Structure formats: C-alpha cells, structure tokens
Amino acid sequence: MALGELLRLSEAALSGHSSPHLPEDVLRVVVEETRSRGGVLRLDGRVLARWPRTVSQQVEDATEGWTDLSFGGNDSAWLLRLLHLERFDELVAAATRLTLRVWDLCDELKRTRFDERFHLWELEAIRSIATSIGGILDRSRVAEELISHLVALLGVRSAHLYLGQEAASAMAVAGFGAPVLGDEERGRIWQHGLYSDDVVALRLESDAGTIGLLVAAHKEARAGTEPFVANDVRLLELFAVQVTVALEYLRLTSESLERERLRQELEVAAAIQSHLYPQRFAEFPGFRLAVRSIASRHVAGDTYDVLVRNGFLIATVTDVSGKGVGAGMIASGVHAGVRLLADEELSLGKLAGRINRYLVGATADNRFATFVMLRMDREGALTAVNAGHCPLLIRRGDGSIEEITSGGLPLGILRDTEYPETSSRLQPGDLLVAFTDGLSEAENPAGEELGVERVAAVIAGLESPSAEAACDALLRTVGEHTGGQPLQDDATLLVVERVG
Amino acid sequence: MNEEHLKLSKDLLSHGVGVIAAAGYINNEGGQAIADAAMELMGQGCGTLLIDLEGTRIINSIGVSILLEIMEKLLEERGRLAFCNLTPTIAKTFEIMGLVQYASIYPDRQTARAELGIQT
Numbered sequence: 001m002a003l004g005e006l007l008r009l010s011e012a013a014l015s016g017h018s019s020p021h022l023p024e025d026v027l028r029v030v031v032e033e034t035r036s037r038g039g040v041l042r043l044d045g046r047v048l049a050r051w052p053r054t055v056s057q058q059v060e061d062a063t064e065g066w067t068d069l070s071f072g073g074n075d076s077a078w079l080l081r082l083l084h085l086e087r088f089d090e091l092v093a094a095a096t097r098l099t100l101r102v103w104d105l106c107d108e109l110k111r112t113r114f115d116e117r118f119h120l121w122e123l124e125a126i127r128s129i130a131t132s133i134g135g136i137l138d139r140s141r142v143a144e145e146l147i148s149h150l151v152a153l154l155g156v157r158s159a160h161l162y163l164g165q166e167a168a169s170a171m172a173v174a175g176f177g178a179p180v181l182g183d184e185e186r187g188r189i190w191q192h193g194l195y196s197d198d199v200v201a202l203r204l205e206s207d208a209g210t211i212g213l214l215v216a217a218h219k220e221a222r223a224g225t226e227p228f229v230a231n232d233v234r235l236l237e238l239f240a241v242q243v244t245v246a247l248e249y250l251r252l253t254s255e256s257l258e259r260e261r262l263r264q265e266l267e268v269a270a271a272i273q274s275h276l277y278p279q280r281f282a283e284f285p286g287f288r289l290a291v292r293s294i295a296s297r298h299v300a301g302d303t304y305d306v307l308v309r310n311g312f313l314i315a316t317v318t319d320v321s322g323k324g325v326g327a328g329m330i331a332s333g334v335h336a337g338v339r340l341l342a343d344e345e346l347s348l349g350k351l352a353g354r355i356n357r358y359l360v361g362a363t364a365d366n367r368f369a370t371f372v373m374l375r376m377d378r379e380g381a382l383t384a385v386n387a388g389h390c391p392l393l394i395r396r397g398d399g400s401i402e403e404i405t406s407g408g409l410p411l412g413i414l415r416d417t418e419y420p421e422t423s424s425r426l427q428p429g430d431l432l433v434a435f436t437d438g439l440s441e442a443e444n445p446a447g448e449e450l451g452v453e454r455v456a457a458v459i460a461g462l463e464s465p466s467a468e469a470a471c472d473a474l475l476r477t478v479g480e481h482t483g484g485q486p487l488q489d490d491a492t493l494l495v496v497e498r499v500g
Numbered sequence: 501m502n503e504e505h506l507k508l509s510k511d512l513l514s515h516g517v518g519v520i521a522a523a524g525y526i527n528n529e530g531g532q533a534i535a536d537a538a539m540e541l542m543g544q545g546c547g548t549l550l551i552d553l554e555g556t557r558i559i560n561s562i563g564v565s566i567l568l569e570i571m572e573k574l575l576e577e578r579g580r581l582a583f584c585n586l587t588p589t590i591a592k593t594f595e596i597m598g599l600v601q602y603a604s605i606y607p608d609r610q611t612a613r614a615e616l617g618i619q620t
Contacts (some may be wrong), residue, residue: 017577113598115566118561121596128589148558149528152593155560157504176525176558177504220528220562 002033006095013103022103024049026082030096035086037065038250042079043104055083065155076104091467122235125153128384129242139163142250143174146243151176152230153239155220161211161243163187163204170212180217188307189213197227202240204250214240266297266325272346273300273328276335282308286428286499290467291317292475293492294438301327302436302490303335309342313376319389319436320369321410333362334369348373348385352411352419356387359412372434380426380498385419386412390437393456395465397429401456426498431470433459438491442478450481467497507529507555511539517618518546519609523555531566533557538570547579548616552609553584562599571602580604584612 009025012018019025023041027049031039038055041048050056060066060081067088069080078100082088129149143161158177166271167190173178180199181189183344190213194201198219204212216236218225230238280287291304301320306313318334320327337355346354352373359369370389376382384392388410391403405421426432433455435480441449458477462469478491506524513519518541522534549570559567571581582604586594590614594600606612 117597121561121593124592124596128592148589151525152558152560152589155562157527220560222528222562224528224580253602 002029002089002092003072003095006092006099010095010099010102013099013106016473018103018106020476023100024051025050026099026103029122030080030092031082033092034082035214036082036084041100042081044077045079063174069093071306090249108172122153125149126238126242129239129246139250146246147174147176150214150216150236150239154216154236156216157218157220157225158216160215161212162215163247165196165210166190167213175450177218179285181215186213186329195228195233198225200228202232202236202245204240204247205500206244211247213245214243218464242292249431251348251365258358269325270295270300270329273303276303276305276332278306281306282313283436284308284313284378287313287376288467288497288499289495290471291492291494292471294487295490296390296438296487297324297490300490300492301331302438302492303328303331304434304492304494305338307334307339307342311377313496314338314342314373315376315434315494315496316371316373317389317434317436317492318371319370319438319490319492321367323490326367330363330367330369330412333359336372347421348375348383349419349421350409352387353417355418356411356413356419357415360415363412363437368410370406370410370436374393374432374434374496376426376496380428380430381423382426382432383421383423385421387419388415390435390440393431393433393435393469394424394426395431395433395459395461395462397427397465398449399460399462401460403456426496428498428499429465431459431462431465431467432496433470433474434494436490438487438489439474439493441489442487442491444481445483445485450478454481465497467495470495472496506533508533508537510541512541512544512546513588513618515551515617516545516547516617518533518542518548518620519545519550519552521552521554523553526553526556526559526563526567528562531563532580535566535570538573542577542579547577548582549574549579550582550584550609550618551611552584552612553587553590554609556590556614557587559593560591563597568597571599575602580616582606582612582616583596584609586615 006029009022011023027039027041028051031051040055040060056219063083065084066081067085070214071078074297129146147159147161158180160175162170162174162180163173181201189201193203199217201213201215203210204214219228219232232465289306293304294304301323304317306315316338318331320330334355337358341351352371371387372389372392374384384404386392386404386406387408388406391405394402404422407422409417435455440452440455444451455474458473459470462473474493504525506522506526508520508559510520511517520534520537524530537570541549574581584606585608586605592606
C-alpha cells in the first residue's frame, strides 16, 4: 500500500508538475506506514515538512524517542526523523529515498531550466533593444523602450535615464517608479557612478564623452527587495553599453537625416535660383550673348540677368560677398530689384542707388554685393554702372582693351552712395566682357591668382573673337591655371558681342 | 510611465471559466495579486483560466515565475491556462520562459473566448 503510494508520488515528481506539498505527502505515507507518532523531513537543515503539522519545532525539541534516518544524494543531505516508529521496512525506506531524490532532482532541473531560460531572456532582451528601437527617431520613445527593458530584465522597482554632458544640465528623459536620486546626489556621483546594495548608477560614455546616467534601484526578490549582486551590475553595465549605442545611433541617424534634409533644401534653392537666370536670351538684333556661371556650392552668390526693356538691352552681373544660401538670397534680391526697377524711367545710377538703399537696410553689416549693369541701344551706345565690381572689359576689333572700372562702393555698404555712369559704344566686332572675381581670382596650386590682366590678355588674343569663343577661351585658361581643381568661389562670365 | 501598480479584475464565467484582466507591472506584488485572484477563482471551481494582459507592458522574472506556478497549479488540477493581448515583448518572454508550452496564447479576448468556448 505504502509502496504503491510512494511510486505514485515518484511519478508525479517525474511529471514535473508535482504538488509543492509532495515532501509532506511522502512524510505522511512514511509516518503512517511506520506507525510513528510523527515525523519531520529536513533537507540541508531546512525543514521541508512536518507530519502531523502540529509537530512544531517546540514539540520536536521537547520530545524524546526520535529515530534519525540520514541519507545523501544530489549533493544534498536529507534527514528523516520519525517519532516512536514501530516498524520500518527496508523496501519502503528505499522507495522513500527514491521518491524524495526524484522530487529534488526534478525541482533542481526546474530551477536550472528557469535560470537557463532567464539567461536566454537576458540575451533576447539585449538583442531586442536594437530591434525594438529600430526606426524610432523620437528620443523619448527610445528612452522609454530602453527603460522598459531594463525594468523587466533586472526586476527593479525604479529605473531612470538622464541625458546630458554634465550633471547640472542633464535631463530625465525616461523613468519608471519613483526617482531615487535628487539633483544634488546626481551631481555628486556624476563623475564616478554609484554602486550600492540598493542603487546602481552608471555613466553612459561615448567617444564624445559622457552622455548621461542610467540609474536602477530596488531590485526585487520574491518578498520585498534584495541587494544588487555582481551579476546584476555586469548585466546593467552591458545594458548601459547598449543604451549608449542606441542613443548614439539615434543621434547619428538624426544628424544624417538633417544633413539629407538640408541637402534637399539646397537642391530646391539651387533649382529656384537656376530659374531666375534667363532660360534663353531675349532677341536683340545685331548682338549675340554668351554666359557661363559656375557655383562653388549648391547655391551661388553670383547672379546675372539679361532683359530687353523699351528697346534697350539691359545686362547685370552681381557678386555677393560670401557663398552659399545667404549669398544666394541676397543675389536673388538684387536680381528681383533690377527686374522691378528696369521698367521705370530711371538712370542706371539711380537704379543702383535704390537697390543699394534696400540692401543697406535688409542685410547684415558684413554682407555686400558688387554689381555691374549696362544698358545699350541697338546702335551699340551704352551706359554702365560699376559698383565695386571687376572692370568691364571692351575688346575692340583691333584687339585693344578698354576698361570700365568701378565708380562706387559695392551695394549694401553705405546708404547714400552715388553711382556714376560711364558711357561708351560697341562697334561691330567689339566684345564687352563682364565677369566676377571668382574668375580673375582663381588660384593655381601655388596660390597665385589668374588676375584681371590675364583675363584681358586672353580676350585680346582671341583669333576669331565672338561671345562664345571668349567664354570658351577664358574657361579653358582658368582650367589650365587651376590645374583642373574646383574653383573656391562662384564664377560668372557674361559676354556681349556686337555682330560685325 | 505610470504603470508601477497593477490594476486587476477577475470574473468567474459559466462552465468553470475564469478571466483575470491585469494591467500594469507584473512584479512580485503584481504577480502575487494575480496568483491570489487565480487561487480564489480555482477555489470557486475555475478549471480554465484566461489572463488578459492588455495594458501590461512589463513583466519581470519574479512575475514570470509566479505565472509559472499558477500554470503548474492549474495543470495539477487538470485545468487550462490561456493568455491574451500580449505585447510582442511579453509574448517573446513567455516563449523563452516556456509558458507557451503549456498555456495557450490568443491575440485578443474575443479570439480567446471563441477558442476556449466561453459563452457570452
């Protein structure tokens, strides 16, 4: 009878789903089988069961007549105490030992399996940090995900993530439970972190230095809390590395996206600017025009325009100080000003004066624009204004060069600047060349500038002078001078040819 | 995050089916609250227990071990355990910790009720 019951209990233990009261059940069977008055079962000194349950420690200590049966197994020490036993069959004793060892083994197997699975869970949690935050670009959402994983992984009641390079400026970006460190305490431990039984705080270190602090507190036990142990700290350190990598990934991804956004905006700005240039030159019989414009960045600080108004050809070349979007916006402003004012019956000098006053009020102190503008009738009679710009070159049919030099400050410097006009005439076969300093100041590898004289010499030396030939020859010369290196500044070249 | 404390409700339906809805942190306290509710339902004849974890995002190892104990208790009584509305993270945790070997997992309560044959 007892053997059958013990075997049934063994089978229950082997199933892995035995009752937690199995040691008590075994003890009850043994007490009844041996006709003892009571029994106590200990494992490694720990009481597993008492039968009847009224056999307390006091009763055990106060009574005599105990028979102690010790047996080992599985690195454990079992002690079966029976009070006033009447009989003890060896077969029952063997079955008892077998049942208890099976139960102990299965229990240990269960714990081992749980630990093993928990380690897998740890690994999975670490791995899933990367996958779960993939694609999330909201830092606070990422931080909350990280804290959730940390709370689950370490089983803590409080976890907080502070981000910042210094304690004073660090902000809590995510947290769970009540914070355990105040501002002052965080400041105190910022340099070295904190390792205590209840709280572990780790600095997050990237190549750029300290980026924050990860704080975990109050590790849970089955009842209440328990101190952090070395394995917890190791796990938290591993986690801190993952957090740092995740946050750095987020920062770099955000920066990359921002750069891409700026690049796209620059492309849009460049496209807008390119539409400001004449798509084709207006018909002006007896004249041919050619232009080349090279931007050193997406958006150029140079601009040019050609339009025909009231029977006159009007051409401008503008060079704004600096480069990039800021210069390009000012260049566009000058471009718009010329277009709006060109219809009015204004002298070129007054037109330049109005644009100058607008720029003085609308741009920063260090921004200005050099500007050359000419107006010419069909007979080649021209007036020109040169505001701080490179000289306008006129190549006569005999190869001689005349210059129309600057007669005033660049636009945007002084409000009441006057811009004198210069008059001349293009004869058939003559060329008029306007260019920006990006061309004349192009440097060779030794740092020597091309120079206005060289530009003039190239124009003068043209064998078959024409607008296109002048542009090609000048760009070829610039390329040879720079050794094919990209220009450091925007360069624009506009040539008007009076057809012979 | 404001989910440190578990919100729990329980209901014993017909045919010995019990439902526990738990939202919040399943730790030692939260897990024990679920275990107490499960024991109470089992004491009232519950043989099939559905635990709805909608609103639960975090479960720690102690919480898992308590759920394993509930499962063992149910298996001991030849009962059934089921879960629904698990976050992907918790579903993965249950898979790793072996809960899915003996417990059924359903995407939502409606599916769980249909699969478990719970009368509405």
